[in-house]
Amino acid sequence: MTSLVREIPAAPSAIALMHFSNRLTFETDCSDVYASQQAGEVDFVLVDVRGPLAFDRGHVPGAINIPGRLLTADGLRDYPKTSLFVVYCAGPHCNGANKAAVKLAALGYPVKEMIGGVTGWLDEGFALSAASAAVGCAC
Template identity: 45%
Template structure:
């Protein structure tokens, strides 16, 4: 077997041992959910979680995931107990991958005792995958972006 660690830029730091890799990837899935899985869960009618939009009012008004609860990160300490059942897991989202608002919201909720995950990709990837967005004028749906979702399919079936 050839030692590729010296010739492959991708392997300059070698992969973790299988047990360490399993622990790392399990942890990632423990803390995050992707938009496709959140959508499928919501569509089931019994998702098992509450979806929280942590953006400010302007973002909420621009468009939101149908069924989401609006709870801006700054309001979590004062309003979470009145809106969320501590026995029900929470999934947070914000703008997108360039924004850590969902992470800050998840941290604030975890500090209050909620079991929480964040929806990676945020509303940006929700929209890019062609899922519906609720606005004051009704539901909108955009054509899926072929760079983020398979054309003609509801899910990537990953």
């Protein structure tokens, strides 16, 4: 009897390598962001795309708040097109970071999503910049 895991065969190794390598060009995780911050190697713009209220209740240290709806060419004119944006939202249940990444890419900026968002940050045991239990998405 075949398990549910093997019911659909795994991709050949070469295809899996390409797939998982490509994913890393689109995303980073909370641990990598934290480690970069701790090492003083912050060569990216960390953007919390939730609404201002959620941001004020607690956000990743070093993040700026640009709600997704405000990601416009005019609003980003001070950022060179070489600026790498790392966007996040409330967590895996929120697609605000994905929507923001689409907007940034369409505007010609390199962008990665910090997978896990605020939920992932807290799951890793990292502190937010302000104390709060509310991390909802008002994207």
